[in-house]
Amino acid sequence: MNTVDLKLTLVESAQCFHWKEHNGAFYGVVNGKPYALTQENCGILSDYLDLERDYSFLMDEYGHIPAARMAFERFPGIRILNQDTWETVVSFILSANNNVSRIRSLVNKVCAAYGDEYELDGIKLYGFPTPERLASADVSEFGAMGMGYRAPYLSETARKIADGFSLDALGTMPYEEAHKQLLTLKGVGDKVADCIQLFGLGFDESFPVDVWVARLMENWFGVTGSAKKVGTAARAMFGKHGGILQQYLFHAARMGLIDENGILRQ
DNA sequence: AGCCAGGCTGACG
DNA sequence: CGTCAGCATGGC
Helix, strand or coil: CCCCCHHHHHHHCCCCCCCEEECCEEEEEECCEEEEECCCCHHHHCCCCCCCCCCCHHHHHHCCCHHHHHHHHHCCCCCCCCCCHHHHHHHHHCCCCCCHHHHHHHHHHHHHHHCCEEEECCEEEECCCCHHHHHCCCHHHHHHCCCCCHHHHHHHHHHHHHCCCCCHHHHHCCHHHHHHHHCCCCCCCHHHHHHHHHHHCCCCCCCCCCHHHHHHHHHHHCCCCCHHHHHHHHHHHHHHHHHHHHHHHHHHHHCCCECCCCCECC
8 A cells, every 4th residue: 555546535535625637637736836646746745645654554553454454455545635724624614414526516616716726738727715815705605606504604714714713723732622623613513623633634543423434333343323422432443543544444435335234345 | 306415503401 | 511403505
């Protein structure tokens, strides 16, 4: 598991929603610069793609778990992205009770409407808009994009961050404290906070529990209860790299490696 | 047509 | 503290 799979990591694993594939390359904007990534040149985004870390430690830590071993062997190219924190805040507020294709659509509408425009290889790309830019937008514009009841959540949180709430400060806090701080943002509950922490703040122990993960935790590990309770149990079970494991299990479950009775499909 | 989606908020106990 | 109804939208 030493080679990143760009399609899996940037698109299919649903941790990021703005990358687009055009004849074999993946186009997106990171830190205000447009990129066309391929397996050959992706080292230029080594930190973003977490390429410095050898993921074979996952098999050492979790390989004794059948579902984990299956997921590692089936999808060895998944990496956890080091995304901009603000981008994960917006993306996962929009993810609440929503499906991946529609989250992708909403994120791309936000970038096209408020982000800076770039062009690379004749393809138009849009950067992620700043908190200030979204804070100055009218909430009715968000509603018109199809955000539904998430529109006022995003609007209020953008204003709070533009007004001085520091996302950067969260990265140096312990997991529990950063989590508690994130819960003060409108539209951010336990699950969304865990996604922000895992994908946008580097907390590898953070274990987001969505409907897919809740099902697999019950079916594969016998853990039931509220999402908060399951998340706490999972962090105790899986430890400091549980979030990375979660991403593999999440993808395996979404790809149908579970039958109608909840049994792991080999 | 009807169920579902990387859940959250506010009310209530 | 935990539970739970209500919720906008559109993919499938």
